[in-house]
Amino acid sequence: MRTLYHHPIHALSRTARVMLAEKGLPFEPVVERPWERRTDFLKLNPAAEVPVLVEEDGTVVAGGLAVIEYLEEAYPDTPLLPREIAARAEVRRVADWFLHKFEREVAENLVGEKLIKRLSGQGHPFAPAIRAGLANVTYHLDYIAFLSERRPWLAGSSFTLADIAAAAQLSCLDYIDNVPWDRSPEAKDWYARIKSRPSFRALLADNITGCPPPKHYADLDF
Amino acid sequence: MRTLYHHPIHALSRTARVMLAEKGLPFEPVVERPWERRTDFLKLNPAAEVPVLVEEDGTVVAGGLAVIEYLEEAYPDTPLLPREIAARAEVRRVADWFLHKFEREVAENLVGEKLIKRLSGQGHPFAPAIRAGLANVTYHLDYIAFLSERRPWLAGSSFTLADIAAAAQLSCLDYIDNVPWDRSPEAKDWYARIKSRPSFRALLADNITGCPPPKHYADLDF
Numbered sequence: 049m050r051t052l053y054h055h056p057i058h059a060l061s062r063t064a065r066v067m068l069a070e071k072g073l074p075f076e077p078v079v080e081r082p083w084e085r086r087t088d089f090l091k092l093n094p095a096a097e098v099p100v101l102v103e104e105d106g107t108v109v110a111g112g113l114a115v116i117e118y119l120e121e122a123y124p125d126t127p128l129l130p131r132e133i134a135a136r137a138e139v140r141r142v143a144d145w146f147l148h149k150f151e152r153e154v155a156e157n158l159v160g161e162k163l164i165k166r167l168s169g170q171g172h173p174f175a176p177a178i179r180a181g182l183a184n185v186t187y188h189l190d191y192i193a194f195l196s197e198r199r200p201w202l203a204g205s206s207f208t209l210a211d212i213a214a215a216a217q218l219s220c221l222d223y224i225d226n227v228p229w230d231r232s233p234e235a236k237d238w239y240a241r242i243k244s245r246p247s248f249r250a251l252l253a254d255n256i257t258g259c260p261p262p263k264h265y266a267d268l269d270f
Numbered sequence: 271m272r273t274l275y276h277h278p279i280h281a282l283s284r285t286a287r288v289m290l291a292e293k294g295l296p297f298e299p300v301v302e303r304p305w306e307r308r309t310d311f312l313k314l315n316p317a318a319e320v321p322v323l324v325e326e327d328g329t330v331v332a333g334g335l336a337v338i339e340y341l342e343e344a345y346p347d348t349p350l351l352p353r354e355i356a357a358r359a360e361v362r363r364v365a366d367w368f369l370h371k372f373e374r375e376v377a378e379n380l381v382g383e384k385l386i387k388r389l390s391g392q393g394h395p396f397a398p399a400i401r402a403g404l405a406n407v408t409y410h411l412d413y414i415a416f417l418s419e420r421r422p423w424l425a426g427s428s429f430t431l432a433d434i435a436a437a438a439q440l441s442c443l444d445y446i447d448n449v450p451w452d453r454s455p456e457a458k459d460w461y462a463r464i465k466s467r468p469s470f471r472a473l474l475a476d477n478i479t480g481c482p483p484p485k486h487y488a489d490l491d492f
Contacts, residue, residue: 093363094413095371107356113335114362120356134329135345135431140336141315146369148335149317191316 050075053089053100055082056254057163057223059155060112060147064099064217067119067209069247071126078252083168109176112147116209128209134270139203142195142210146217155217157181158226163259168200185221186231192218193234201239215242219251225262229270244268271342272297276323278302278476279445281370282334286321287433289341291391291469292347297323299472305390311351312401334369338431361425364417364432368439372410377439379403380448387489407443408453411478414440415456424460439463441473447484451492458492466490 051155052068052075054061067078068075080089082096092100093110094212101109109118120129129136158181161173173177194212203210218239242248252266264270274290274386276283290297298356302311308402311340314322315332323331323340329342342351380403383395415437417424425432444448451458464470474488486492 080444086441095363095367097371106357109356109359111366114359117339117362121358133340134331136380137329137331137336137340138344141317141332144335145317146331149319212481261321 050104051078051102052076053078053080053092053102054098055080056251056256057159057214057220058098059151059216060115060250061099061219063112063147063209064101064115064119064215065250066212066216066247067116067128069250070128070212070245071119071123073123074120081168083164083170094231103220112124116143120209128212130204130208133202139160139210142203142211145191146188146210146214150214150217153184154181154188155220157184159220159224162224162226165254166259167256169230182218182226185226186228189228189232189235192238193232196234196238209216211238214252215239215248219248222265223254223261238268240268243270272326272400273300273324274298275300275314276304276320276491277302277325278473278478279381279442280483281318281373281435281442282337283474284320285334285335285339285431285435286323286337288434288438288469289350291343291436291472292350292467293341295345302357303390305386305392338358338365342431350429350434352428352430357426357431361432363428364425365430365435367413368432368436372436372439375406376403376410377418377442381446382444385449385478388481390477404448406449408450411454411457412452414460415454416454418456418460433464434461437461437470438473441470444487445476445483447487449471452458462490462492 052064054065056079061062065077082098085096090096092102092108097111099112099115101115120127129139144211149206151245152210157177159208165171165173165239176188192202201207201211201212218227255261272295274286276299277285278301286297304319304320307318312318314324314330317333319333319340319405321334321337323337331337342349351361379399383399387393387395414424423429423433424436440449467472478485
């Protein structure tokens with residue numbers, strides 16, 4: 049059986065899970081706490097980062113960027129990037145925005161400080177980081193609204209990796225109830241469309257012992 | 271003319287420059303200081319990040335990930351990723367290691383603190399960050415040595431994006447004379463092979479006013 053080592057509240061892991069589900073590829077999810085630096089996990093990925101995909105034939109695909117591009121190359125049916133080269137670049141631009149810029153400006157400051165530090169026993173949240181994260185999230189929501197007003201989906205006319213990456217980040221943030229949905233009806237509407245996709249169901253069922261999500265997290269009518 | 275907006279001491283920009291040169295694609299390099307948030311540059315990339323490639327037909331490719339994958343897709347002659355899908359995943363794993371893990375653990379702490387802060391007028395270097403960067407660089411060099419002992423190039427039998435990404439980072443660090451080359455003859459030998467490639471020449475000629483590189487920076491026999 050194909051195996052995905054992942055962490056439930058981690059955007060690149062969530063991106064991989066949704067891609068696998070969209071492509072109809074069955075897999076066994078294995079929760080990995082990368083901060084434990086488990087020896088057998090380091091053998092799969094010496095960078096000690098999730099996600100890591102292990103195919104049935106033993107092929108190991110390690111790290112977020114490698115997994116994303118591998119899934120698209122190895123399983124091109126149900127494409128999550130468009131065909132046209134310039135359109136693919138636009139998808140990667142928006143995906144990169146959320147997987148790296150949003151990660152640095154919002155996720156590390158909020159999900160990292162509030163949840164991951166607690167789970168990994170790395171000390172207390174750093175208040176200035178949290179303030180920065182809360183200030184930054186609003187302009188990222190505004191950017192989603194800006195894109196949503198101009199296009200059916202974030203990177204163009206079809207649902208792509210860009211939507212998956214952005215929703216993966218937003219869903220982690222929503223898990224700790226830090227998305228000010230009232231700020232942006234357009235972003236909320238876009239996220240509601242993603243939430244209702246079957247590929248998103250497993251994410252909405254995530255529940256970390258001792259850190260449950262807020263009630264609206266799994267609610268399709270939030 | 272094809273235009274590349276880049277910053278000389280920035281690994282993703284350097285990766286793009288070397289890829290363009292390896293593929294024999296002429297371009298006009300335009301130095302961008304992204305921290306200035308120039309209005310016309312923000313129109314090209316609202317993330318305010320280099321590199322941005324503008325093709326002669328006006329196609330804009332914004333951001334490191336988008337530019338890298340675009341160049342490979344649009345100009346597949348002189349491939350910088352292998353053909354086989356699992357081998358491509360290995361190249362992306364190693365490239366991701368250097369473009370993100372090395373960036374976070376080493377480059378931000380050294381190039382960011384010592385050079386970029388000075389160029390952008392963002393205050394003084396933070397001593398604990400510099401100490402962390404200097405400690406971290408040694409294990410990254412060890413990893414290059416580890417890979418070099420097992421394979422002709424970092425991700426396998428051919429020169430790929432993985433080598434370009436790693437050399438892009440090392441060369442930025444070498445510009446501020448923070449690579450302990452004596453630590454690792456294997457890493458030094460690998461870097462010497464890259465340095466002698468014609469595609470690397472323009473990088474070795476970089477010279478920022480007021481912040482010149484050390485003498486050995488451009489020396490092929492360093």
